[in-house]
Amino acid sequence: QQQVKQSPQSLIVQKGGISIINCAYENTAFDYFPWYQQFPGKGPALLIAIRPDVSEKKEGRFTISFNKSAKQFSLHIMDSQPGDSATYFCAASKGPLDSSYKLIFGSGTRLLVRP
């Protein structure tokens, strides 16, 4: 119940295309779902995040779609650029009533955007 399952493991997209990364979870206590972006040699950096009270959140070319009933959420990168080539991690955490103080990360998706 603590897992967050992420797919695909790797993704190759042409410049200008749409990149889609999917995550699924089981624990309904999760109420915060961030996406992190990691470049080689760097630590992960928060990209965008969503709470279950909305079905979609958009920030520039990045959109999170959230399906509470299916317990799934996805990251869409529109007009993908070579500079988006990185590893993307979905994550989940529980609400403030829980004392776990931690993020559960997906296994990561290595995205390569070809020029």
Added chain:
Amino acid sequence: KAGVTQTPRYLIKTRGQQVTLSCSPISGHRSVSWYQQTPGQGLQFLFEYFSETQRNKGNFPGRFSGRQFSNSRSEMNVSTLELGDSALYLCASSLEAAVPTGELFFGEGSRLTVL
């Protein structure tokens, strides 16, 4: 504003030795978390500290320990190193006093190689 600083960035140890890694959080951040990143296991939660108190620990053996100082700086220690401890150790800080909601700011990590 300076980011999360981790030292050392790279280190090589041999089996049986111990290692201490240091983390300086962003100024004003009082929560510090540690994660282990490996190709096989991904990002796994080690522990979280707030105001010098460990609030949670992940599923790691007792060889892994940490502490936080009054200035919020944190250290983690791994004793009796094993080959499987080779990993990127990431420190993250958060401004919030309560449960981190996913807005973690990661350092660039300390790359540990155990020979």
